[in-house]
Amino acid sequence: MIDSKSLSGNESRDLARFGYTQQLKRTIRGFSSFALSFSLISMTTGIFGDFRQGIRHAGPAVIGSWCIAVIGQLLVALIIAELSAHYPLSGYGYQWASRLTNARFGFFTGWLLLLQWITGLPGICGVVGEYLGGLARSQGYAPPGWLSVPAITVVVITAAAFIHIVSIKVVAIWNNAGVITEIVGSVGVALVLLWAAGLHPPHGFRFLLNHTSYYTGQPAHLTGFVLSLLMGAWCLT
Numbered sequence: 712m713i714d715s716k717s718l719s720g721n722e723s724r725d726l727a728r729f730g731y732t733q734q735l736k737r738t739i740r741g742f743s744s745f746a747l748s749f750s751l752i753s754m755t756t757g758i759f760g761d762f763r764q765g766i767r768h769a770g771p772a773v774i775g776s777w778c779i780a781v782i783g784q785l786l787v788a789l790i791i792a793e794l795s796a797h798y799p800l801s802g803y804g805y806q807w808a809s810r811l812t813n814a815r816f817g818f819f820t821g822w823l824l825l826l827q828w829i830t831g832l833p834g835i836c837g838v839v840g841e842y843l844g845g846l847a848r849s850q851g852y853a854p855p856g857w858l859s860v861p862a863i864t865v866v867v868i869t870a871a872a873f874i875h876i877v878s879i880k881v882v883a884i885w886n887n888a889g890v891i892t893e894i895v896g897s898v899g900v901a902l903v904l905l906w907a908a909g910l911h912p913p914h915g916f917r918f919l920l921n922h923t924s925y926y927t928g929q930p931a932h933l934t935g936f937v938l939s940l941l942m943g944a945w946c947l948t
Contacts, residue, residue: 769935772922
């Protein structure tokens with residue numbers, strides 16, 4: 712059994728090596744910490760929001776490009792694991808870049824990462840807004856033209872900000888429930904689809920080599936392939 716006091720002392724000594732004192736309060740447990748990271752990946756958002764676009768632009772061949780992206784992202788994950796073990800500090804990319812190169816480059820890296828969050832969060836909320844708006848209109852809860860995607864996106868961002876302001880524990884509970892639901896639902900849907908494909912194979916293996924764009928009807932060639940790699944990298948990061 713791990714002694715929490717001993718662990719806290721070790722963390723304080725590690726931080727002292729970098730000129731910091733222990734200040735962060737440990738308010739979430741191990742699974743909640745995992746859930747926060749898992750929710751950033753967001754399998755369902757990536758599949759329904761981005762994979763769909765890859766299929767449309769590059770055809771079924773996009774599946775192969777995502778397999779390549781998985782290998783690249785695995786290497787990135789190993790590098791991040793090594794850096795976080797050597798520099799266990801908040802601020803991740805800013806801290807790592809500053810200590811591996813210099814403070815100016817770290818400052819530049821920190822701002823790039825901040826811009827990533829500023830643009831990435833509205834993008835994810837936009838996918839939610841597009842889904843909720845379409846669902847409401849299809850069920851007759853809103854007439855055509857109402858509940859625009861930007862308006863719903865603003866509401867989703869505001870709700871998320873409010874929950875974070877109220878309590879990080881509330882965020883952890885909410886996020887834990889969402890991650891458990893997402894994992895169970897994703898695995899369940901995958902098993903059902905694999906079972907259905909085994910009973911009635913819709914296409915042969917050659918279908919996965921088809922790189923025709925559904926938008927233009929023309930071969931996607933390199934453009935669609937590169938686009939699919941970028942989306943795979945973004946979703947799997």
